[in-house]
Amino acid sequence: MEDYKFLFKVVLVGNAGVGKTCLVRRFTQGLFPPGQGATIGVDFMIKTVEVDGEKVKLQIWDTAGQERFRSITQSYYRSAHALILVYDISCQPTFDCLPDWLREIEEYANNKVLRILVGNKTDREDREIPRHIGEDFAQRHGMYFLETSAKEAENVERLFMEIAVELMEQAKCKELPKYDGNLGPINGGVSCRIRFFVYIFLIRKLLQ
Amino acid sequence: MDDDLPTDFQVIVVGTGMVESIVAAACSRIGKNVLHLDSSDHYGGLWASYNFDGLQKFIKEVNADPKRQLQVYNLIEKWYIEKDSPQDEKKEDDENKTDDTKSEPVKKIWSHASFTAEYRKFNIDMTPKLLFSRGPLVELLISSNIARYAEFRCVTRVLTWLNDKLMPVPCSRADVFATEAVSIVEKRMLMKMLTSIVGYNEEEMNNEFKDWNDKTFKEYLSHKGLTPNLIHYVLFAIAGGTNNMPCLEGVKECKKFLMSLGRYGNTPFLWPMYGSGELPQCFCRLCAVFGGVYCLNRPIDKVETKTVDDKMVVTIDSKSKTLNCDHLVIGINECPKNLISPEPAESCDISKAVFITNGSIMPSEKEPLTLLRFPPLTDDDNAVTVLEVGPATGSCPKGLYVVYFITNKVKDAESDLKPYAEKIFDMSGGDQTQTADKPKCLWSLFYNVKDTSAPVASSADAVHVCSGPDAGLDFDRAVEQAEQIFKKICPGEEFLPRAPDPEEIVFEDDVTHGPEFQREEDDADGDAPKE
Numbered sequence: 001m002e003d004y005k006f007l008f009k010v011v012l013v014g015n016a017g018v019g020k021t022c023l024v025r026r027f028t029q030g031l032f033p034p035g036q037g038a039t040i041g042v043d044f045m046i047k048t049v050e051v052d053g054e055k056v057k058l059q060i061w062d063t064a065g066q067e068r069f070r071s072i073t074q075s076y077y078r079s080a081h082a083l084i085l086v087y088d089i090s091c092q093p094t095f096d097c098l099p100d101w102l103r104e105i106e107e108y109a110n111n112k113v114l115r116i117l118v119g120n121k122t123d124r125e126d127r128e129i130p131r132h133i134g135e136d137f138a139q140r141h142g143m144y145f146l147e148t149s150a151k152e153a154e155n156v157e158r159l160f161m162e163i164a165v166e167l168m169e170q171a172k173c174k175e176l177p178k179y180d181g182n183l184g185p186i187n188g189g190v191s192c193r194i195r196f197f198v199y200i201f202l203i204r205k206l207l208q
Numbered sequence: 209m210d211d212d213l214p215t216d217f218q219v220i221v222v223g224t225g226m227v228e229s230i231v232a233a234a235c236s237r238i239g240k241n242v243l244h245l246d247s248s249d250h251y252g253g254l255w256a257s258y259n260f261d262g263l264q265k266f267i268k269e270v271n272a273d274p275k276r277q278l279q280v281y282n283l284i285e286k287w288y289i290e291k292d293s294p295q296d297e298k299k300e301d302d303e304n305k306t307d308d309t310k311s312e313p314v315k316k317i318w319s320h321a322s323f324t325a326e327y328r329k330f331n332i333d334m335t336p337k338l339l340f341s342r343g344p345l346v347e348l349l350i351s352s353n354i355a356r357y358a359e360f361r362c363v364t365r366v367l368t369w370l371n372d373k374l375m376p377v378p379c380s381r382a383d384v385f386a387t388e389a390v391s392i393v394e395k396r397m398l399m400k401m402l403t404s405i406v407g408y409n410e411e412e413m414n415n416e417f418k419d420w421n422d423k424t425f426k427e428y429l430s431h432k433g434l435t436p437n438l439i440h441y442v443l444f445a446i447a448g449g450t451n452n453m454p455c456l457e458g459v460k461e462c463k464k465f466l467m468s469l470g471r472y473g474n475t476p477f478l479w480p481m482y483g484s485g486e487l488p489q490c491f492c493r494l495c496a497v498f499g500g501v502y503c504l505n506r507p508i509d510k511v512e513t514k515t516v517d518d519k520m521v522v523t524i525d526s527k528s529k530t531l532n533c534d535h536l537v538i539g540i541n542e543c544p545k546n547l548i549s550p551e552p553a554e555s556c557d558i559s560k561a562v563f564i565t566n567g568s569i570m571p572s573e574k575e576p577l578t579l580l581r582f583p584p585l586t587d588d589d590n591a592v593t594v595l596e597v598g599p600a601t602g603s604c605p606k607g608l609y610v611v612y613f614i615t616n617k618v619k620d621a622e623s624d625l626k627p628y629a630e631k632i633f634d635m636s637g638g639d640q641t642q643t644a645d646k647p648k649c650l651w652s653l654f655y656n657v658k659d660t661s662a663p664v665a666s667s668a669d670a671v672h673v674c675s676g677p678d679a680g681l682d683f684d685r686a687v688e689q690a691e692q693i694f695k696k697i698c699p700g701e702e703f704l705p706r707a708p709d710p711e712e713i714v715f716e717d718d719v720t721h722g723p724e725f726q727r728e729e730d731d732a733d734g735d736a737p738k739e
């Protein structure tokens with residue numbers, strides 16, 4: 001058994017270019033900017049953090065670029081415990097697309113998923129979305145809100161830690177969407193390696 | 209937005225059905241530069257699953273313009289319940305109410321309105337299929353590491369229709385002990401026969417089956433001295449056959465069943481959570497992770513092949529853009545006629561039905577996941593495969609079951625399947641709270657699908673046409689075809705080698721304590737995630 005007590009799946013969505021991959025990389029590797037192309041073949045990142053003395057494993061899923069032409073697979077949203085919706089505070093169109101994203105989230109994600117709205121790139125001078133506009137939007141849609149800079153490592157740690165803490169709390173009050181085992185029998189069922197021989201063996205036994 | 213779509217690729221895949229998606233993943237995985245398109249706004253094509261809203265749209269689309277959806281016809285949707293729920297039931301607090309442990313002694317009364325309110329919780333498959341626990345798809349999912357994108361449930365039981373009632377087919381240790389339907393003597397005969405079936409090997413045909421090439425499986429089973437009950441179990445339930453099933457085909461089917469026993473759960477089968485439509489998406493995800501570019505809502509207009517410097521290139525016109533590639537992989541239902549040559553032979557189409565019911569066909573303590581195999585009820589019929597899935601599979605809201613029927617078409621879907629449905633459902637509508645021996649059918653959909661599963665030859669070497677879904681129980685043919693196409697495009701390359709585990713690139717950090725948890729807005733707490 002691995003030494004963590006909780007495993008949570010966190011997924012990121014939002015327009016291409018808002019900094020999702022950078023946020024994940026900053027948090028899991030402490031890097032910025034990540035070498036482009038280096039993400040090939042990497043599909044989620046894992047980081048174990050500690051909350052109240054307990055180890056919590058965060059499995060953080062990136063979009064694999066499928067958001068570029070609005071073609072994220074539904075299965076990406078399945079079984080997510082938390083969902084981070086990201087826009088770029090220096091790019092109005094990325095904010096204007098949020099309702100589209102929300103529609104997709106409503107449709108495919110579990111409705112108990114913890115939702116966080118993130119305005120990224122606060123280091124930039126050319127802000128287009130004032131903080132309170134983002135805050136308002138988040139509040140209206142029942143989401144937490146945070147502004148971050150993946151570049152300056154501003155609030156990134158905090159974003160994921162708050163998610164971990166909140167999910168732990170929920171897990172303790174059992175409010176969390178329940179998924180039994182992350183991957184079901186194919187990956188989980190190590191125990192049954194017996195084959196049809198059991199069947200035949202049993203019939204044989206019955207006959208004795 | 210689509211305008212910055214790159215135009216030059218090594219491989220372009222059109223259509224996101226099962227075969228196309230596996231090929232896309234395999235090509236991308238070994239470093240090919242892949243573009244994957246679909247003309248519709250969702251993944252899966254004829255292999256898709258829909259929520260209730262999506263399904264309604266699909267039905268409307270087919271009915272509005274039968275010429276556009278050539279593959280699906282004879283589509284009939286029926287409701288057996290009222291438009292609105294009774295007054296006192298009206299407040300749909302949606303999830304909160306149905307999800308939790310509050311025991312509901314009174315059966316919920318379903319209506320069009322309550323289906324609509326919970327539309328998201330339905331995942332209804334156009335091509336429901338099972339995976340054999342040791343079948344090629346499970347092995348591929350494991351060896352390629354794609355299994356991590358999907359979740360599976362074990363099929364909990366196999367049933368058959370015998371002596372005019374539902375009977376469990378023993379296939380696990382518990383079942384064998386529990387079965388009284390099979391006597392000790394029968395068990396002895398069964399065991400002997402199963403042992404020889406497991407010993408069957410196509411290449412080195414052993415003596416046992418040498419002379420059975422042109423006889424039926426049933427003849428073989430009778431020859432082995434099996435009683436009628438056992439013949440029924442083996443022929444109809446285990447091999448999924450009919451009286452005319454050729455012997456060696458029956459032997460192969462049985463062997464497959466037996467070989468997959470005991471790996472996971474009680475039966476040889478797995479069912480993908482949220483439906484079979486998830487599976488093509490898992491392969492698409494892998495393709496994207498390895499750099500594949502994805503674009504739904506992208507119909508193609510024209511495909512041309514030409515030779516440039518001795519090399520065949522394919523050009524595709526799509527939304528006034530020209531895309532180029534060395535290889536085009538295209539689903540049969542997206543494929544322009546001129547690319548197919550010769551025309552595939554006419555084959556028998558498929559009759560399908562979906563039912564939504566308010567209870568299991570055979571209630572059990574824990575939520576069952578059932579494969580039921582009906583023998584043909586009349587001589588003209590084909591065997592009928594039935595899959596019943598419940599809320600634990602993510603297929604429907606609590607309190608409901610989704611039941612799929614599949615058979616080879618004789619007349620039309622409704623005439624072919626209704627007699628079978630009536631055996632196990634109460635299709636008369638009426639009071640849903642009544643307790644009866646059969647679950648009530650609340651909604652039904654009958655339709656026929658063209659069988660496009662035969663391999664299709666294309667008119668050019670650089671074009672590879674992928675077949676559509678077959679009527680079979682599993683995905684084996686799709687996997688096999690995908691591998692063949694991949695081998696043609698990338699000769700000598702490995703088919704879906706194992707993708708690295710994220711664990712292999714773990715960044716453990718000694719964060720003993722993160723920053724203190726202070727919420728940005730204290731009041732956001734109150735109205736946090738609620739529907």
Ligand SMILES: Nc1nc2c(ncn2[C@@H]2O[C@H](COP(=O)(O)OP(=O)(O)O)[C@@H](O)[C@H]2O)c(=O)[nH]1
Pocket residue numbers: 014015016017018019020021022023033120121122123124148149150151152
């Ligand atoms: N100034 C600034 N640039 C950022 C920040 N985060 C990401 N970027 C840049 O934004 C671009 C897109 O980032 P990426 O993570 O690939 O976005 P994604 O498409 O959402 O995954 C890259 O050029 C990054 O260097 C940030 O916090 N500040």
Ligand SMILES: [Mg+2]
Pocket residue numbers: 020021062063064065
């Ligand atoms: Mg990215």
